[in-house]
Amino acid sequence: MKLTGAQIIMECLLEQQVDTVFGYPGGAVLNIYDALYEYKDRIRHICTAHEQGASHAADGYARSSGRTGVCIATSGPGATNLVTGIATAYMDSIPMVAITGNVNLNLLGLDSFQEVDITGVTMPVTKHNFIVKKIEYLADTIRQAFRIAQEGRKGPVLVDVPKDITAQMYEFIPATQSLNEEQQAAMQLPISKKPVQLQASKLEYALELIANSKRPFIYAGGGVLAAEASAQLKKLVEKIDAPVACSLMCQGGFDQADDRYMGMLGMHGTKTSAQALKNCDLFLAVGTRFSDRIICNAKSFARHCPVIQIDIDPAEFNKNIDVTLKLCGDANEILSILNARLHQDDHAQWLAQIRQWKQEYPLVQKSIDSQDITPQMLFQTLNELTQSEAILTTDVGQHQMWAAQFYQFRHPRQFITSGGLGTMGFGLGAAMGAKLANPDKKVINITGDGSFHMNCNELSTLAKYQIPIVELVLDNSVLGMVRQWQKLFYEYRFSHTDQDKKTDFVKLGEAFGVKSFDIRSKDDVMPVLKQAFSLNEPVLVACHINRDFNVLPMVPAGASAEEPILEM
Secondary structure, three states, X not given: OEEEHHHHHHHHHHHOOOOEEEXXXXXXXHHHHHHXXXXXXXXEEEEOOOHHHHHHXXXXXXXXXXXXXXEEEOOOHHHHOOHHHHXXXXXXXXXXXXXXXXXXXXHOOOOOOOOOOHHHHHHHHOOEXXXXXXXXXXXXXXXXXXXXXXXXXXXXXXXXXXXXXXXOEEEOOOHHHXXXXXXXXXXXXXXXXXXXXXXXXXXXXXXXXXXXXXXXXXXXXXXXXXXXXXXXXXHHHHHHOOOEEEOHHHOXXXXXXXXXXXXXXXXXXXXXXXXXXXXXXXXXXXXXXOOHHHHEXXXXXXXXXXXXXXXXXXHHOOOOOOOOEEEEOOHHHHHHHXXXXXXXXXXXXXXXXXXXXXXXXXXXXXXXXXOOOOHHHHHHHHHHHHOOOOEEEEOOOHXXXXXXXXXXXXXXXXXXXXXXXXXXXXXXXXXXXXXXXXXXXXXXXXXXXXXXXXXXXHHHHHHHHOOOOEEEEEEOOEOHHHHHHHHHHOOOOOOOOEOOOOOOHHHHHHHHOOEEEEEOOHHHHHHHXXXXXXXXXXXXXXXXXXXXXXXXXXXXXXXXXXXXXXXX
8 A cells, every 4th residue: 555654654653563652743744743643543642842851751661661662853953852862761771763854855965944964963872773765765664773672782763754755655565464474573572582592611600600609799780671581580599599789770670678689789879788799709790781880990899709791782791890701692591591500509698697787787868857858758658658569760860869779669660760871851751651651550750859940841741641640859959969979079169059949849830730739847748648649640749858968878989889988
């Protein structure tokens, strides 16, 4: 059947089982939006307040569901407004397809109105990108984009389509008719994985290192979630009888109610994890790239013991630290292979030591004033009210770390945050995407007043579509994390971090059409949050906290991950 290029895009999205896209209309995508009108009963479109919000929403949709998120923007500034969201997804290996419009083919390269070389701009922050200059390539390019986004180490892919390509007519052949059996299988989601072929010598060496270890340390990163490897991770932990720490990206990848869980490791990790790192005789890392925020001082990280690294991307081996044994491939498959060969071990003495450190160095946030609402109290209340089952999205800063420290994540894909790029303004868009992907789950966006001012325009999207999330603003009137560094390293010179803006959050929320509440005392916390969760509509809650709360423990820049400071 003959279809326009825009209709071909819609048919390809349906082939990929896409039910929701996020975007903002404009001149170069008018044909695509006309097709979205035609396909509105099969593809839901959420029009955000800003293209960046659309990219973060597609990202949150992907992180919370495992499916590929999709966003659409017009040429020029519309496309460039997606770049921060694309880079955010790239740094955290999130599958996303961004579709941008561009000027007509005959206008490319002429500095035409709203023209930009978006493939050139995004080349460093995409797994791959395309510009489609012939309509006969359009369908296969869209299909290839989805395959690339999900295959191997996941990530964002951009497809740029000139406006006249979306208007041209071409014979569309559905993938099930145009491809052979092998190609059809490759087009189905989830993407079929190539079986991992571990060298026998590497497998035997891994088993030997594990068997000889008396004090193993298992460290899990975001690759555990990407590979759907949480169940195999749990089996490994139980077989080896080892303690576990998780990266920021792997919160919920291991059940935090399990006694073996120690908390995070690194700059804002627990003292227990630091002590375990200092005293372990084997460090087994699964699906982590050894970010600088984890290893802190690379010269002193795990130099006293063998390190096994499991990762799907060979480029991550020996990049930030040297490792003893590299196991390359899908984490779920490699853990399955190991688990099938491992014998049950018993490290009761080592785990008793871990429990002792947990008692000696608990995560406790001291009140500055007896009337203060501590972030720990706030997150413990959230945990109680949601029974550890909510999806939390965050922006970036102190509130992000407090959420990771004090909420108890029990399941994968419960914690949605910008880890690698650290994008302020990420959380509200991500929360919308997460809620639309998981309509039966409570979704809470945790933000600070600094981040909130970067994305509050998306409250209008919440109200328009009545997306029932809770926007929880921790208002301390400062840029808390930067200010904390100024305390430590800049002799309390708070240059432009004391914000003291005059925004009335409740009035602003109501102006956007969102029911809004204040929390100003300890007595407000439980009743206000209860009320917020009882409403099946978008709600904003502003919780006012003391500006002098810090995120602790903390490893200062250049220091060893084994020696976090506990007080400031």
